Amino acid sequence: MTTNPELLPIANRFATELPELALPWQAEEALDPRVLVLNEPLAAELAIDPEMLGGDAGARLLTGSLVPAGATPVAQAYAGHQFGGYSPRLGDGRALLVGELSDPQGRLHDLHLKGSGRTPFSRGGDGRAAVGPMLREYLTSEAMHALGVPTTRSLAVVATGRQVRRERDLPGAVLARVASSHLRVGSFQYAAATGDVELVRRLADHAIARHHPVAAQAANPALALIEAVATAQGDLVARWMLIGFVHGVMNTDNMTISGETIDYGPCSFMEAFDPATVHSSIDTGGRYAYGNQPLVAEWNLARFAETLLPLIADDQDSSVELATQALGAFRSRYGATYAAGLVAKIGFASGTEEAVDLGEQLLVLLGENHVDWTSGFRALAGAARGDAEPLRGLVANLAGLDAWLARWRELLPDAELLERTNPAYVPRNHRVEEALDAATAGDLGPFGELLAAVQHPFDEHPGLERFAEPAPPDFGRYVSYCGT
Ligand code: AMP
Ligand code: MG
Numbered sequence: 001m002t003t004n005p006e007l008l009p010i011a012n013r014f015a016t017e018l019p020e021l022a023l024p025w026q027a028e029e030a031l032d033p034r035v036l037v038l039n040e041p042l043a044a045e046l047a048i049d050p051e052m053l054g055g056d057a058g059a060r061l062l063t064g065s066l067v068p069a070g071a072t073p074v075a076q077a078y079a080g081h082q083f084g085g086y087s088p089r090l091g092d093g094r095a096l097l098v099g100e101l102s103d104p105q106g107r108l109h110d111l112h113l114k115g116s117g118r119t120p121f122s123r124g125g126d127g128r129a130a131v132g133p134m135l136r137e138y139l140t141s142e143a144m145h146a147l148g149v150p151t152t153r154s155l156a157v158v159a160t161g162r163q164v165r166r167e168r169d170l171p172g173a174v175l176a177r178v179a180s181s182h183l184r185v186g187s188f189q190y191a192a193a194t195g196d197v198e199l200v201r202r203l204a205d206h207a208i209a210r211h212h213p214v215a216a217q218a219a220n221p222a223l224a225l226i227e228a229v230a231t232a233q234g235d236l237v238a239r240w241m242l243i244g245f246v247h248g249v250m251n252t253d254n255m256t257i258s259g260e261t262i263d264y265g266p267c268s269f270m271e272a273f274d275p276a277t278v279h280s281s282i283d284t285g286g287r288y289a290y291g292n293q294p295l296v297a298e299w300n301l302a303r304f305a306e307t308l309l310p311l312i313a314d315d316q317d318s319s320v321e322l323a324t325q326a327l328g329a330f331r332s333r334y335g336a337t338y339a340a341g342l343v344a345k346i347g348f349a350s351g352t353e354e355a356v357d358l359g360e361q362l363l364v365l366l367g368e369n370h371v372d373w374t375s376g377f378r379a380l381a382g383a384a385r386g387d388a389e390p391l392r393g394l395v396a397n398l399a400g401l402d403a404w405l406a407r408w409r410e411l412l413p414d415a416e417l418l419e420r421t422n423p424a425y426v427p428r429n430h431r432v433e434e435a436l437d438a439a440t441a442g443d444l445g446p447f448g449e450l451l452a453a454v455q456h457p458f459d460e461h462p463g464l465e466r467f468a469e470p471a472p473p474d475f476g477r478y479v480s481y482c483g484t
Helices: 013-017 040-045 048-053 056-061 131-146 185-193 196-211 214-216 219-241 290-312 316-345 351-366 373-386 398-410 415-419 428-439 445-455
Strands: 002-004 023-024 033-038 067-068 074-076 079-084 085-086 094-103 106-116 152-166 169-180
Touching: 013 023, 013 074, 013 094, 013 196, 033 048, 033 056, 033 131, 040 048, 040 152, 048 056, 056 067, 067 094, 079 185, 131 152, 131 169, 131 428, 131 445, 185 196, 185 290, 196 214, 196 290, 214 219, 219 290, 219 316, 290 316, 316 351, 316 398, 316 415, 351 398, 373 415, 428 445
Parallel strands: 002 067
Antiparallel strands: 023 074, 033 152, 074 094, 079 085, 094 106, 106 169, 152 169
16 A cells, blocks of 8 residues: 555545544555546546546556545445344445545545455455446446436446456456445444444534535534435435436435435336336345335435434434424425426426326326336427327327327427436446446447446437337346345
């Protein structure tokens, strides 16, 4: 491990303010680090020199072999409910927080390395990540960002030159991730489980300062924090639902305090609209199915609120009552974002009762006819411009659709709004798999083409039709695997 003062200025606020949750650690030395993908626009936003990142020093920095001066890389401790069962000690088993970068506006961003080797939290795992899953996270998080959904970002994927043992040997990689922080519901669960109320208070103060500073001025900051996190998550999950995103592993350790989407494992975009859609191989009960996501988020937030009860009031009953009230912010923000979003998805800037009703009617039609979520909504733009045939081609119940279209046209939907709201391109499972298979075999071409399409999801281009089409029937029911 070496340090280099000129590399990039980085702080160690989390490590110094919350040492109980931060275990100083160092990355496994990469054998032959090579940058596979670099997010130059993101580097520019963070005022980091992309040329440095793309070179030798960058490859070593982004795998943790080179530590910038002032940084104290740590493995973060957290707990979590996984599929409803509580694990008291999860933590970064294959990742390190390098520290916090400050952008030109003075905002802090975590620089985090995923796949950086074993840590004391690794349990039976090898601490490593394979190229495929790290490219999948890169692609999906950048697609989400382009779709306007709050998310962690991906700065780079760097091949380590090591082989990773899975069902077969795969090339290893590290994902350099940037997030407004890595504080999770599970971080609070871990702190609360120590029984040290002052630690929970320090963690809450840290979270408030970083993400929800107005809560500091409130009469009851802990309560205001619950409300702020519930609001941010209500907004986030509504946005997921509007684009057909299925997170796949909504464990409490995968839910942020900032309101950003985090940890893209077996995530996917729903094709035929069905609330029961689930793609994760380990989610056999469908706990994290598309249609369950709002309820699960609310359940997770209740676990978050429980950790703060001792800070809210002197007696437990009053704390519970106040916290429950504050959690109501989830439903109200979820409902507002979802309703406004659905109305925009059918082409209206404001939600009259008739527009809301039309939106709900369309959902029924799409569901009954198993219409592809993304193509169905996108085809509305054509219908608004006078060509309803592509949409009619997706729906079996034509009488129902035509009746709906007649009502809809009377309200004069805005074709441009439809095109700005309903993406043409999302990372479809069959295209993602194709791109990752090629990348694993050494060809990054298909990955680059897919990435370019999903980074501009609303701009349709001739030649990119294959990225807009649903999977062929022989692709079957898509299953993806996490933790790989
Ligand atoms: P995830 O499902 O990616 O959110 O991870 C859940 C937990 O498993 C976290 O504590 C991870 O650090 C840990 N984990 C996942 N994969 C590995 C691995 N290959 N080696 C060690 N720990 C891992
Ligand atoms: Mg996780």
